[in-house]
Amino acid sequence: MSKTYTAATAAADVETTLNWLAGRWKLIILFHLFGGQVQRYSDLERLIPDISQKMLAQQLRQLEADGLVHRTVYPVVPPKVEYRLTEWGQSLCPVLDGLLKWQNAKPPV
Amino acid sequence: MSKTYTAATAAADVETTLNWLAGRWKLIILFHLFGGQVQRYSDLERLIPDISQKMLAQQLRQLEADGLVHRTVYPVVPPKVEYRLTEWGQSLCPVLDGLLKWQNAKPPV
DNA sequence: CAGTATCCTTAAAGATACTG
DNA sequence: CAGTATCTTTAAGGATACTG
Numbered sequence: 001m002s003k004t005y006t007a008a009t010a011a012a013d014v015e016t017t018l019n020w021l022a023g024r025w026k027l028i029i030l031f032h033l034f035g036g037q038v039q040r041y042s043d044l045e046r047l048i049p050d051i052s053q054k055m056l057a058q059q060l061r062q063l064e065a066d067g068l069v070h071r072t073v074y075p076v077v078p079p080k081v082e083y084r085l086t087e088w089g090q091s092l093c094p095v096l097d098g099l100l101k102w103q104n105a106k107p108p109v
Numbered sequence: 110m111s112k113t114y115t116a117a118t119a120a121a122d123v124e125t126t127l128n129w130l131a132g133r134w135k136l137i138i139l140f141h142l143f144g145g146q147v148q149r150y151s152d153l154e155r156l157i158p159d160i161s162q163k164m165l166a167q168q169l170r171q172l173e174a175d176g177l178v179h180r181t182v183y184p185v186v187p188p189k190v191e192y193r194l195t196e197w198g199q200s201l202c203p204v205l206d207g208l209l210k211w212q213n214a215k216p217p218v
Numbered sequence: 219c220a221g222t223a224t225c226c227t228t229a230a231a232g233a234t235a236c237t238g
Numbered sequence: 239c240a241g242t243a244t245c246t247t248t249a250a251g252g253a254t255a256c257t258g
Contacts, residue, residue, distance in 0.1 A: 007140035007156070014136050014205050017212045018127060024231065027123050031116035041240050047116070052232065057241060067215060078239045079238085088215055095211045096123050102204045103126045106176060107197055133251065150220050161252065166221060187219045188258085 020066045025051050025059045030085070033069065034093050038084045068092065129175045134160050134168045139194070142178065143202050147193045177201065 003009075021027060025048065032039055032047050039047070044056055060083060063069040068089035074080040085092075112118075130136060134157065141148055141156050148156070153165060169192060172178040177198035183189040194201075 007137060007143075010209075011137040011140045013209055013212065014130075017208050018130065018136075021123075021127065022131070027127075028117060028120040031120045034116075045240095052234090053241065054233090054243090055231070058231095067218060073240095079241080081240060091214065092211060095207050098204050098207045099126050100119075100122055102201060103122065105197065105200065109176060154220095161254090162221065163223090163253090164251070167251090182220095188221080190220060 020063075020068065023059045023062060025055055026063060029056075029059055029063065030068070030089070030092065033083060033085045034090070036084070036090070038082050041081050041083070044083065063089075129172075129177065132168045132171060134164055135172060138165075138168055138172065139177070139198070139201065142192060142194045143199070145193070145199070147191050150190050150192070153192065172198075 021030075028048055029044060032044060041056070041060075044060075045051070045053070048056070060069060060071070064071050067086060070084050070086050070089075072082045072084070074082070130139075137157055138153060141153060150165070150169075153169075154160070154162070157165070169178060169180070173180050176195060179193050179195050179198075181191045181193070183191070
């Protein structure tokens with residue numbers, strides 16, 4: 001259960017976590033899903049005008065692979081695909097709040 | 110005081126924060142300074158064997174510019190430079206703890 | 219000791235075109 | 239509608255040599 005932390009291992013663990021969020025578009029996708037919002041692929045395209053189809057699909061695949069996002073495919077024609085956060089993905093919201101609070105505590109230069 | 114948050118602005122704010130930590134070596138440098146530790150440039154070189162001098166200097170400059178790290182130059186020969194966290198930099202530690210807790214709450218795939 | 223300066227490599231992202 | 243595939247661009251990082 002317990003783990004011996006060195007600077008290197010602790011840094012590596014945090015880095016793993018940050019890498020889940022590190023894509024150019026991942027945070028903005030996540031914020032469009034926080035609060036239980038459900039979005040279709042085309043909704044996200046509309047909400048994030050500057051993203052290319054390649055990047056949208058890629059970032060969604062990575063978020064899905066990392067367990068943050070759940071993808072639902074409805075077998076209809078034309079295709080319908082919905083994205084929502086997993087429960088664990090939702091639980092990221094207060095963590096990011098903590099990050100924002102820290103940011104806002106930054107003293108003036 | 111108050112701020113109107115949209116998905117885009119909130120994402121941008123979090124991204125700003127993540128960018129302060131995003132360099133390849135920044136986290137490991139930070140973890141070598143948490144807890145009030147003071148390190149000389151050569152200490153960090155020794156503690157982080159794989160880092161090049163260029164990267165060590167560059168990442169330290171960025172951390173300093175972002176207000177996380179304080180640099181003290183002693184006007185002696187040979188030169189002596191010490192790095193320590195600012196108070197605000199120290200206050201990042203519990204925030205990263207929150208991140209690690211979230212990571213550890215990840216359900217098995 | 220504590221750095222710069224310069225050149226090179228590589229991964230991420232962007233642009234564009236195509237498809238079941 | 240919801241994607242792939244392919245090619246090009248760019249910025250971060252790495253290697254190496256030099257210096258006050």
